[in-house]
Amino acid sequence: MIDLPLFPYHRDPIASDSVRETDARCDCCGEKRGVTYIGNAYCLAQPETLCPWCIANGNAENKYDASFFDADFVDDDMNPVDLPPEVHSAVFGRTIGFATFNPIGWWVHCGEPAEYIRRDEPYDMIFECRKCGKQQTIMDLD
Ligand SMILES: [Zn+2]
Ligand SMILES: [Zn+2]
Structure with a gap:
């Protein structure tokens, strides 16, 4: 059983296949945390091993100027929403x-980014509002 830090906007990174176990040290913090992120990191340096804690606490974002999504905030009608940096x-x-x-x-929703809950294959991403609990399906077609 892999123990992970809490991500307020991504409920279950194990179900999302975002991590795997490893003996390698994290490139960012140098620690052997036993687990590495295996998804995309949008940054110039491509760390080979990146522990979820360095993502959660902002170290990876600061060190590599990294982001982990190619995404924009949208409302119910898929119109762009402006939120602070x-x-x-x-x-x-x-x-x-x-x-x-x-x-x-x-x-x-409710002025805040929703939490990503899960993917319903093949194309539906389920988000849940962190304030009112409403759920929304966002399509991601291949
Ligand atoms: Zn680390
Ligand atoms: Zn809401």
Whole structure:
């Protein structure tokens, strides 16, 4: 059983296949944490091993200028939503990634980014509002 830090915007990184076990040291913190992120990191340096803790605490974002999503915030109608830079950073820079076919719309409800719950194969991404609990399906077609 892999123990992971909590990601407020991504409920279950193990179910999302975002991590695997490893004996390697994390390139970012140098620690052997036993687990590495295996999704995309959007940054120039491509760390081979990156522990989920370095993503959660912002070290990877700061050290590599990394983000873990090709995404934009969207409302119910898939229109873009403007949120402050610190919110972009919390979601796209300090949330462990999950695989998508395309750049995605990250659902915003009640003025806040929603939490990514799971993928219903093949194309539905399920998000849940962190304030009111409403769920929304965002399509990700291949
Ligand atoms: Zn690390
Ligand atoms: Zn809501």
